[in-house]
Amino acid sequence: MAEFKVVVSDGKHSYNVKVEGHHANSLIGKKIGDEVDGIFVSLPGYKLQITGGSDADGFVMRRDVPGISRRKILITKGVGFKPKDKGVRKRKTVCGNTITLNISQINMKVIKKGAKPIEELLKAVEKTEEKK
Numbered sequence: 001m002a003e004f005k006v007v008v009s010d011g012k013h014s015y016n017v018k019v020e021g022h023h024a025n026s027l028i029g030k031k032i033g034d035e036v037d038g039i040f041v042s043l044p045g046y047k048l049q050i051t052g053g054s055d056a057d058g059f060v061m062r063r064d065v066p067g068i069s070r071r072k073i074l075i076t077k078g079v080g081f082k083p084k085d086k087g088v089r090k091r092k093t094v095c096g097n098t099i100t101l102n103i104s105q106i107n108m109k110v111i112k113k114g115a116k117p118i119e120e121l122l123k124a125v126e127k128t129e130e131k132k
Helices: 022-027 118-131
Strands: 003-009 014-020 035-037 047-055 070-075 090-095 103-112
Touching: 003 022, 014 022, 014 118, 047 090
Parallel strands: 003 103
Antiparallel strands: 003 014, 035 047, 047 103, 070 090
16 A cells, blocks of 8 residues: 655645555656645645655655656756766666655645645644544
8 A cells, every 4th residue: 555755845834744545546657747636635625746756765756767767867966966066977876757656755836725724734634643
């Protein structure tokens, strides 16, 4: 069964949401840049965009690497490598841009806000989980 840690950012704050079950299964196969409905991460009325993530071993997902597998690519800058000097290149292992069962964290940003604030919706989810 799929289980993800989703980090939702609204520009000012970031919120951690644990997603499991059929909502997590619906995220499998989505790519970086895809828009998803907020109902998948307990935020009804919101529209979210996938911006990145990392797998269980900590390798980052990159938008420009297609597929689901890990690859060693030569990077000059960007996600996964920040050079200190100009012109430095390095071969780094990164994940593809598609969400699979191996992905543990997914980063998302809010595109369209819903009627209720995020804090209120997430507190309601936490209270129902405590009762279980």
